[in-house]
Amino acid sequence: MAIIGGGIAGLSLAAEVAELDGRLVEHAEATGSAREPLRIMVLERENQFGYHTTGRSAATFLQSYGSPEVRALTRASKPIIDAIGAESGTSILKARPWVLIASEDQLDLLNVMLTDNPDLRRTDVAGAQTLCPAIRTEFVAAAAVERTSQDIDVDALYQQYRRRAAAAGVVQRTSIGVEAGEWTGKEWLLTTDRGELTAGRVVNAAGAWADAIAARLGVPPAGLTPLRRTVAIVTTDRVPPTWPLVGDVGETFYFRPDSGGVLLSPADETPSPPVDARAEMEDVAIALDRVNEATTLDLRRVRTSWAGLRTFATDRNPIVGADPGHEGFFWYAGQGGYGIQMAPALARLGAALLLGERYEVPGLDVQQLSPDRKRPDKLVMH
Numbered sequence: 326m327a328i329i330g331g332g333i334a335g336l337s338l339a340a341e342v343a344e345l346d347g348r349l350v351e352h353a354e355a356t357g358s359a360r361e362p363l364r365i366m367v368l369e370r371e372n373q374f375g376y377h378t379t380g381r382s383a384a385t386f387l388q389s390y391g392s393p394e395v396r397a398l399t400r401a402s403k404p405i406i407d408a409i410g411a412e413s414g415t416s417i418l419k420a421r422p423w424v425l426i427a428s429e430d431q432l433d434l435l436n437v438m439l440t441d442n443p444d445l446r447r448t449d450v451a452g453a454q455t456l457c458p459a460i461r462t463e464f465v466a467a468a469a470v471e472r473t474s475q476d477i478d479v480d481a482l483y484q485q486y487r488r489r490a491a492a493a494g495v496v497q498r499t500s501i502g503v504e505a506g507e508w509t510g511k512e513w514l515l516t517t518d519r520g521e522l523t524a525g526r527v528v529n530a531a532g533a534w535a536d537a538i539a540a541r542l543g544v545p546p547a548g549l550t551p552l553r554r555t556v557a558i559v560t561t562d563r564v565p566p567t568w569p570l571v572g573d574v575g576e577t578f579y580f581r582p583d584s585g586g587v588l589l590s591p592a593d594e595t596p597s598p599p600v601d602a603r604a605e606m607e608d609v610a611i612a613l614d615r616v617n618e619a620t621t622l623d624l625r626r627v628r629t630s631w632a633g634l635r636t637f638a639t640d641r642n643p644i645v646g647a648d649p650g651h652e653g654f655f656w657y658a659g660q661g662g663y664g665i666q667m668a669p670a671l672a673r674l675g676a677a678l679l680l681g682e683r684y685e686v687p688g689l690d691v692q693q694l695s696p697d698r699k700r701p702d703k704l705v706m707h
Contacts, residue, residue: 326679327515327524329503329538331369332379333479334660335530336497337486337672339367343493345676366496366524368517370534373499375483377601378532381633383556383588384477384665385570385581386418389442391663394642396442397688398667398674405669406482415481421581422569423474424453426619429466435574438469445469456569459620474570476581479665486672506542513542513653528655528679533599533634535658544651547644547696549636549659550704552594555608557630560586563622571620578615586628589616597634604630637661639701645675645694655679656696 326342328335346363353360371377386406388399410417425445427435439445446469453468454460491497505516506527515522531538536546564582572579572592580589591612609630617624638644638659648654657675660667670686677684678691692698 326363326365326526326528327513327522328365328367328528328530328657330530330532330534331367331371331374331497331499332377332530332532332664333375333483333486333668334532334657334664334671335367335369335528336374336483336490337668338528338530338657338675339365339495339497340486340489340493341672341676342679343490343495345680345682347493349680349682362494364496365494366498366522367490368501368503369497369499370502371499374487374497375480378633378635378664379479379483381556381602381631382479382665383583383590384479385421385423386475386477386666387423387471388444388473389423389438389471390666392640392642393441394689394693395663395667397686398670399663400688401670401686402667405673406477409482409485409669413481413485415478415485417478417481417485418475419478421474421476422456423471424456424460424569424571425469425471425574426453426460426465426571427467427469427574428464431574432466435467435469438574442471444471444473446472457571457620459563459622460571461619461621464619469574470569477665482665482668486668503538504541508543508651508653526653526655526679528657530657532658532660533597533636535636535656537599539654542651542654544648544654547638547656547658548700549638549644551597551599551634551636553597553602553632554590554635554662555593555604555612555630555632556588556590557604557609557612558583558586558588558628559613559624560626560628561622561624573619578612578619580616580620587616587622587624589613589624591615594635599634602632602634604632606630608632635662635664637704639704641705643667643671643694644696645671646678646696649697
C-alpha cells in the first residue's frame with residue numbers, strides 16, 4: 326500500500342492501518358488461518374514530513390466548528406487524543422475558551438450556530454469581556470462561548486503518529502514525487518522521480534495536491550479547492566497568555582495569545598493552485614485592521630507571518646473511500662481547516678474502510694464522506 330502525502334492525514338492513517346493490520350494478522354495466526362501482513366509506505370514529495378499545511382497549522386480543538394460530520398469526527402477524536410497524550414506523557418491539548426462575537430447584522434448567523442451546537446453557550450457583551458477585556462463594547466451585539474475548546478500541540482500529535490507508524494513497520498520516504506501511475510489489473514505501477522514502485526493500493530492523502538495526484542494516475546479529480554489562509558504573530562505585552570481564542574461568527578478574523586504576543590488571521594480563503602503558500606502583506610494588514618476595529622489592542626508590530634493551504638470539497642466534508650471507478654485507488658483528502666482536530670477518528674475510520682473492518686463514529690453518516698456522494702456544484706464559502 327502506498328500512501329501519497331506525509332502530512333498528519335497520511336501519517337495518522339498509516340499508523341492506524343499498520344496497527345489494525347497487525348492485530349488482524351495476530352488474530353489470523355491465533356485461529357490457524359493465513360494472512361500476509363501489509364507492506365505500507367508513505368511517500369512525501371518534500372524533503373521533510375509535515376512541511377505544508379500540517380507544519381503551518383495554528384490548530385484549535387473546536388467541537389462547534391464545521392459541518393455535522395466534521396463535528397462528529399472531532400468529538401470522537403477527543404478521547405483518542407487524550408489517550409495518546411497519556412501514553413506519551415505529553416500534554417497535547419490545553420484549555421483555551423473560544424469566544425465568538427457577533428455584530429448586529431450577524432445575530433441571525435449566531436442564532437443558527439447556537440441552535441446547531443450544544444457546546445456553544447450564549448453570553449452578553451459583558452460576559453465576553455470578562456474573558457477578553459479588550460473587546461470593544463460598541464462592536465458586539467451578542468456573543469457565544471465554547472468553554473471546552475483547547476489549543477492543540479500539532480507537532481506533538483504529529484510526531485506521535487510518526488513514531489507509531491515507524492514502530493508498526495511503515496516505510497517513510499521523503500523527497501520522492503509521484504509523476505505517473507498505471508493499474509495493471511492487480512496492482513499499481515507508480516513512476517516516481519526516484520524510479521518505479523508497485524503497490525497493491527494507492528491512498529491519495531496529498532492535501533492540496535490530491536486532485537493533481539489523481540490526474541497523474543488517470544483518476545478523475547474530486548473537485549478539491551485549495552484555499553490560502555494567512556496567519557501572523559504580532560508583538561505586544563497587552564495580552565495575557567490565559568486570554569481566549571476570539572473570532573467573529575462571520576469568520577472574518579480571529580486572534581489568540583501566542584509566543585509572548587498575539588496570533589491573528591483575517592480568516593481568509595483565497596483560492597490558490599497547490600503551491601508553497603506565502604503570506605501576502607495585504608492580508609496581514611487586513612487582519613490587523615479587523616482585530617484593531619474589534620478590540621482596544623492597537624496591534625502594530627508584526628513579528629512573523631506565514632500562510633498555508635486548506636483544501637476543501639464543495640460541501641466542506643472530507644472525501645474518504647474507494648474511488649467507484651478505479652480499482653485500488655482510495656481517496657483520503659479534503660480535510661480543509663479541520664484536519665488536525667478530527668485526524669484521530671478519521672484515521673481509524675479510514676483504516677477500517679481500507680481493511681474491510683467496522684468503526685462506528687456516533688452521529689456520523691459515512692456516506693456523507695464517500696467519493697460518490699452528492700455534493701453542491703460550487704464550494705460553500707465561509
